[in-house]
Amino acid sequence: MASVSTYVPSLELVERIANGEISAIARMISRAEAGMPEAREALAEIYQRAGRAHVIGLTGVPGSGKSTMVSALAARLRATGSKVGIVAVDPSSPYSGGSILGDRIRMTDLSQDAGVYIRSMATRGNMGGMARATMDAVDILDVGGFETIIIETVGVGQDEVEIAKAADTTVVVSAPGLGDEIQAIKAGMLEIADVHVVSKCDRSDAHRTLTDLKQMLTLGVKGGKKSEWRVPVVGISSFDGTGFDELMKALEGHRAVALHSEMGRQRRVAIAGFRLTKTAENLLMERFARACAPLTLDFAQRLHRHEGDPYSLAGELVAASFGKE
8 A cells, every 4th residue: 555645744854955855855845835834934044044156057049059058057066065056947838838858858968976966847828938846946056055045047138137136146048040149229228137158069150140139238338337357258059068167267256256246245135126126026926826716707798798908907807905904
């Protein structure tokens, strides 16, 4: 007869996470993803203990080789003795809510390393390129002893600038032949980068992409907003390892700026503000969903009968929902 597993209270997982127990880390991340109210006290305790890890946000358009680069970068970081956590955010199906979760398939060479933890997370409709529980997952991995945590965002190309509000260091990945210099200007990607990486530099057309990005930065597109840090453009090849020494040097250099400069302090305050408002939005959405559920059908029927317009009826629905509490 199969044994029935006993639910372990979230607060009891905290010390196990601090001791680096992978099963406890996985459970807590799952509970954060599910938005379980029971886990919130434990997540609050975890947040108080977190703050030591270097959080690297990595984004870029599809086809730029982000996942392959993350795998190679993680291997380099492991060679220095650093434990590496990877949160790979995948797009969700608008119908089922399921995600592709393909990043772990492309990182199978890391799966046998106990010093690397890879977690795929679905966006579940969350805009901005990150899942709702991404920052909770970062805290959990931080407390679990992972010194470097890489967040790899969806890679849809237009709406993922949120990563710059959540990471100590933002890396934007481009690739030759994808028109990335145009994408960067359109999506604001040029402005959010602390480090620009041009991947696939074993290709013959990579030099043009490198040159274009360097010229844009020289022309002052960034407006001098990062005076304490000059944004580098690093060419790499995950195929032959070219450029990874330079990339490691750039990441370590920016980590020092993020930790020890006034610019870094202001950024950490901005990250805290972003997290505060996003958490408040989630709490409000949960409250509204619970309160409006019994009212929605009636209001939808009124709208269908043209007894009002979407704006006025939505206003009434909000007022009625929060008035019920």
